[in-house]
Amino acid sequence: MAATTTAISPVVEADADACNLISATVVAGLRNLGTILSPSITKLLIANSLKLTLHPDATIAPVPEIYANNAASAKQSEYAVVTLYALATKHAWDALTFRQQLEGLALHSSAVDELTRVYEDNRKDLVLRQLQVGHNFPHITDVQWRIACDVKSSTSDSSTGVAQFCINLGRFKQSSGERITIVEFVCNAEELQSLINRLKEIERHCNQMAIR
């Protein structure tokens, strides 16, 4: 008896997990696969969803045949597939657990096979993709600056001759190489010197920590 209970209990737990983790919409979307949507469309949809998940910034040609019939179901299924993969990666399911979870949801067998196969093949990429998602302080990898001097203002025609530094700290996007401004500020030479001294202090402290 004990053996049977131990054999069954993980499945029950998995079922409970799946019920807890996956929302009704996702389950509905997954059930569309292989039933409302034909197997070929299912395959295409899963591949397309995965591609778009893995390469969010890349320009990927749209696949209109997915939405030819039952567009609403297809859209729902797309959402379901993406969510399923995201959850599976988030909870670090292996292929077996993944299959068990899907089987607990009473899906079409071909859909289960296809989903599991794709998951197994692309698990590493999915993990890498999700590792990048998160909250972080912005890193600064680039600095731009210019020296500005007012020549004429609304109150005075003559220049005060005060030079100011307009400094722009930013970084480049990994995918597109586009520059993102993180902070932009104006300061005079004295303030700039103070900032530089502070940065040097950081460096010194870092060195001290490393050496001690």
Add this chain to the structure above:
Amino acid sequence: MDEVDKIIMHQLHQVDASIEPTEELASFTPELVVRAVSSCLTEIRPELEVPRSLPGGAMAQRFSVATALAEQCKESGYHGDIGYQTFLYPNPIELRRLLMFLIEQLPRERQAADDLTGKSHSLSGREMLQRQIRKKLTAELKALWVPQFCRAVGNRRSHGCSSLCIDFRPKLNLNVPSANAEERTKEVQQYFDQQAPNLFQQTASNSYDLIATVLHKNDLERWGHGLIDSGMLGLLANEDTVIPSLVLSTEKPSSTATAVELTRLEELTEEVQQLRAKCETLLGERKAHVARIGALKQRESDASKQLADIQPQLKLHERTCLVLADSEQNLTKLEGLLQATEAKRQTLTQQWQDYRRPLLETLETLKTAKEAQHVQSIRSGIEQLELELKAKTQQHNELNAALRTATQSLAPRKEYTRRIHEFIGNIRKQRADIFRVLDDTRQLQKQLNVVGAQLQRQFNYTDDLLFQSAKHDLHAKKAYKLLAQLHANCTELVECVALTGNVTKQIRELEVQIDGEKLKNVLTSLQQITGDIQKFEQHIQELQSQISTVENGVAKP
């Protein structure tokens, strides 16, 4: 050296408790050396794998272990002479140098901690973390620069966190067909079929992330109802992006409900304002109370000060009151006391006098004795001084007489100085003459050299010429022979002249020597010596005659 050894022992014992401190490094066995050095190395660089002990049997293994350790030491920056022999055949001087180097390289914070506790101990979690941070920083400082684009997720462990992460920014109002297809109206279904953008189109903007969006949506669908029920909708609704699907799923938010909400809100704001006002008044009161407390504290301290002043007075008063309560009895008591003390005083003075008298007497006697001694010493001093005075006056007279005689002999002194000057003048003149003569001699020498060289050259040339012509001509041959003879004779002559010069020089030297000997009065000393010898001979003869008389005297009886 002993001190250094002690320090080394102490440090080694702290690094590895199994190393027992011995008296000196010379008594270290090879096993102990290996143990000590490997412990130090692991402490310096924990990532290093060094052999911990020296294998017992095989020489080859021992050799390899020692070589490995020597190499590790070299890698750690040891510049001294090191090899397997340092470990297998330890020499105290080299070993001392090596161990001192290793101990200097030990991490500081470990040393500091050891100094504090005085014992080695396992590092706490915090220290481990600090150490890890330090190690990481050191590694990053030493690492090569890697362009930002090459710092992907894959090598983030080696190059630190990538700056290029994707922010977790979900699209809050993702529009996806809900689970129950039957509930959808025809229009909604048509919208989803034809116009609604798919998931990817909705999240195509840079400001949203697909995975974040779907995770958010999924969790919202799982827990969203609960949130709405517990009144969190207000919070969600405050955000600038409203979630239509959520609003739809809350089901008929009727106007009455909003009215109720509004009134509730008003009530709450009113309450808040009331509370605020109350709070302000309470704060004011608190301030007043604090001020009052300050004033009261001041008063309290004043009062306590006064109390401290008054208390001794009070005590005094209490005592006087007690005394005054039963005046007559107390008076008699006091009189009794007074009398007793008087008697006591008298006895004490008596005692004092008893002690004092003999002491005073001794003092007197001592004083008189001392004075007498003093007077006598002064007298003797006077006598001595008189004697000295006499001696001095005598000396003075003598010196006066001497002075008189000395003044008479002043004239010859002048004469002497004059003569000395003359001598000096003569000597100078003679010296000048000598220099002149020397100059002349040198000049002559030079001329001689020149002439000699010229002659030599002349002779050589003539010799050459005659020799050349002698090969052909008979007369020339004869002439050549004559020339050779002439040359030989001339050299002989020159030698003779040189010899004569030398001889005259020697003669002069001898003359000088003779003069010197003459000056030494050899004759007189010789006469003295001969006289002495004669005296000795005479003495010897006398002694011999005495001896013979004695012998005769002995022989006769």
